[in-house]
Amino acid sequence: MSFERLFGSEYALSIVVQKFGGTSVADATKIRNAAARAVAVHREGHQVVLVVSARGKKTDELVGLAAEITDTPPAREMDVLLSTGEQETIALASMAIQSLGVSAMSFTGGQLGITTDGSHSKARIRSIDTGRIQAALEAGQIVVAAGFQGYDEHGNITTLGRGGSDLTATALAAVLRADVCEIFTDVEGVYTTDPRVVAEARKIEKIAYEEMLELASLGAGVMHSRSIEFAKKYHVPIRVRPALGEGEGTLITALDDQTAPVVTGVALVKSESRVTLLDLPDRPGVMDQIFTQMEERKIPIDMVVQDVGSGGVAEVSFSVPEAELAETLTAAERAVEVLGQGRVVSGTNLSKVSVVGIGMSRHTGVAALMFRTLADAGINIGIVTTSEIKISVLVDRDRSVDAVRAIHKAFALHEEITAEPAVGVRREVGSASIAADAETEDATVRGLAGMEDIVVSEVRLDDLQSRVTFSNVPDRPGVLADLFEAVAEGAVVVDMIVQNVSQQGRANVSFTVLRSDLDRCLLLGREVSETWPNCELSFEKEIAKISVTGIGLRTHTSVGRVMFRALAEQGANISLINTSEVRFSAVVAGDAGKPAVEKVAAAFGLKAR
Numbered sequence: 001m002s003f004e005r006l007f008g009s010e011y012a013l014s015i016v017v018q019k020f021g022g023t024s025v026a027d028a029t030k031i032r033n034a035a036a037r038a039v040a041v042h043r044e045g046h047q048v049v050l051v052v053s054a055r056g057k058k059t060d061e062l063v064g065l066a067a068e069i070t071d072t073p074p075a076r077e078m079d080v081l082l083s084t085g086e087q088e089t090i091a092l093a094s095m096a097i098q099s100l101g102v103s104a105m106s107f108t109g110g111q112l113g114i115t116t117d118g119s120h121s122k123a124r125i126r127s128i129d130t131g132r133i134q135a136a137l138e139a140g141q142i143v144v145a146a147g148f149q150g151y152d153e154h155g156n157i158t159t160l161g162r163g164g165s166d167l168t169a170t171a172l173a174a175v176l177r178a179d180v181c182e183i184f185t186d187v188e189g190v191y192t193t194d195p196r197v198v199a200e201a202r203k204i205e206k207i208a209y210e211e212m213l214e215l216a217s218l219g220a221g222v223m224h225s226r227s228i229e230f231a232k233k234y235h236v237p238i239r240v241r242p243a244l245g246e247g248e249g250t251l252i253t254a255l256d257d258q259t260a261p262v263v264t265g266v267a268l269v270k271s272e273s274r275v276t277l278l279d280l281p282d283r284p285g286v287m288d289q290i291f292t293q294m295e296e297r298k299i300p301i302d303m304v305v306q307d308v309g310s311g312g313v314a315e316v317s318f319s320v321p322e323a324e325l326a327e328t329l330t331a332a333e334r335a336v337e338v339l340g341q342g343r344v345v346s347g348t349n350l351s352k353v354s355v356v357g358i359g360m361s362r363h364t365g366v367a368a369l370m371f372r373t374l375a376d377a378g379i380n381i382g383i384v385t386t387s388e389i390k391i392s393v394l395v396d397r398d399r400s401v402d403a404v405r406a407i408h409k410a411f412a413l414h415e416e417i418t419a420e421p422a423v424g425v426r427r428e429v430g431s432a433s434i435a436a437d438a439e440t441e442d443a444t445v446r447g448l449a450g451m452e453d454i455v456v457s458e459v460r461l462d463d464l465q466s467r468v469t470f471s472n473v474p475d476r477p478g479v480l481a482d483l484f485e486a487v488a489e490g491a492v493v494v495d496m497i498v499q500n501v502s503q504q505g506r507a508n509v510s511f512t513v514l515r516s517d518l519d520r521c522l523l524l525g526r527e528v529s530e531t532w533p534n535c536e537l538s539f540e541k542e543i544a545k546i547s548v549t550g551i552g553l554r555t556h557t558s559v560g561r562v563m564f565r566a567l568a569e570q571g572a573n574i575s576l577i578n579t580s581e582v583r584f585s586a587v588v589a590g591d592a593g594k595p596a597v598e599k600v601a602a603a604f605g606l607k608a609r
């Protein structure tokens with residue numbers, strides 16, 4: 001593959017990839033501005049690739065146009081239509097550059113040599129044959145590239161998903177080994193939260209790939225999450241900068257979690273829904289079946305919670321963007337059919353609010369502060385899930401913006417953050433790990449059949465934890481805050497937190513704690529829960545947490561299927577799950593841990609060394 005070849009080649013000149021989003025090329029003046037910025041860098045002696053989006057709201061207009069013709073536009077024709085938005089901009093931008101006296105040439109996705117898979121409207125980049133781009137660059141031309149599109153192996157036009165021009169830019173930067181990929185947009189950089197929602201939001205100077213990936217995946221619309229995945233995998237530094245103005249913006253790069261702030265940002269997905277599968281059989285294989293159905297339709301589900309089976313039936317809930325709800329319900333119905341038992345219900349008018357920070361894993365009390373803040377604002381929390389670097393909650397949509405504002409304020413994100421020293425907590429991680437070293441990982445990346453294929457770098461077993469579950473917890477603001485404050489005050493290190501609120505309005509809260517903290521935790525927890533009528537406290541001392549580490553795990557819908565199938569084949573019953581873009585974890589019974597970790601590692605092609 002050409003990409004392979006490219007990784008070995010050397011370039012005399014440095015290459016800069018610049019991308020301008022829709023608003024930043026909306027009219028002739030703005031296109032001239034983009035052209036002038038590309039020309040300025042070219043005149044400094046760099047080779048320049050200018051990636052552009054469709055102008056302004058063009059893509060939305062095209063979607064509307066199709067809707068005027070039919071309710072069910074064929075996917076192939078939809079991509080032919082949508083790709084014209086970018087085609088318009090590349091021609092205009094190329095003209096603008098040429099009128100500034102520099103030669104330029106426009107290229108559509110196919111002409112750029114971008115080959116994708118055949119999933120229209122959600123295509124993934126397989127490879128990029130850079131022959132034509134290189135020839136143009138070497139001839140001194142500025143390459144003007146259409147974002148968001150490619151060709152499949154049959155030459156059909158495909159699009160990469162809304163916001164996909166970011167992906168084109170980072171992918172080109174990766175294969176060309178560009179010095180930097182500059183993303184020019186309509187804000188000054190990446191902020192602690194959407195500056196259009198919270199006026200006090202602060203621009204971040206530097207952010208880690210993992211944080212940006214997670215924020216983008218959890219709703220921060222400033223970058224497409226798959227573009228960050230690309231950048232992390234291929235070590236491309238990204239700078240998000242204002243299209244108008246000279247600001248240096250935000251650098252997205254590899255950072256050390258030791259000096260990172262506890263919370264870096266807050267993200268919001270306004271239109272989220274909840275899907276619940278009830279009365280499922282309580283046996284291994286349930287998660288596997290659910291994830292298999294989602295994978296077939298490429299639906300990335302989030303906030304997966306499962307109630308530890310009571311009365312022989314299990315219940316699984318998760319969240320999906322509202323736009324995917326109809327298809328998710330079809331997939332869930334199918335899962336129930338195959339499992340032979342269960343029913344599907346859904347909840348709408350919900351939003352997902354998340355806090356993200358790679359420093360979080362070294363601190364206690366982050367969850368407690370988030371829950372207390374929401375309680376004080378009178379906002380009830382539905383589903384809760386956490387991972388090492390984020391906490392997500394599902395809340396009523398009409399309170400979601402209040403929630404973001406309150407959380408932003410409570411964590412003082414408007415203030416310049418000085419990294420706090422860890423508060424004496426280094427999470428201990430258990431015994432076994434099957435991992436690829438950095439060199440092997442880079443070799444794997446280079447050898448991928450498709451550039452966007454998944455890379456799993458480690459499977460780990462943590463066998464130092466216990467599970468604690470509070471069942472029948474009252475479903476009202478303040479309950480979680482009381483519980484986790486009490487636990488945090490006792491310096492108990494809480495790892496995974498999961499809350500499910502059932503159809504009947506019963507909430508169940510489960511979490512994991514270091515086994516050495518278990519007794520203290522039970523004591524503190526019992527004290528708080530005594531005031532809750534009908535609440536039951538249970539625990540499992542010996543559990544095993546199996547974690548899979550990689551890049552872009554949630555958006556690669558195969559990861560859940562592979563992991564949960566391996567666990568099902570092992571006969572391991574899963575009691576807790578958490579997912580993020582960089583880690584998937586599942587809790588199983590303690591004695592299942594060692595064989596399970598080997599099975600899962602093998603399923604991802606990792607070998608014990």
Ligand code: ADP
Nearest residue numbers: 021022023185189190191193194196220221222
């Ligand atoms: P483009 O058309 O340039 O790709 P987008 O609209 O996709 O621009 O992304 C920029 C927008 O992202 C901003 O206008 C802002 O409202 C929104 N946004 C959401 N979250 C954030 C954040 N954390 N930091 C900066 N902008 C954000």
Ligand code: ASP
Nearest residue numbers: 053059148162163164165
């Ligand atoms: N024009 C496409 C969209 O609006 C791609 C992009 O702008 O990144 O989604």
Ligand code: MG
Nearest residue numbers: 021163221222
């Ligand atoms: Mg965008």
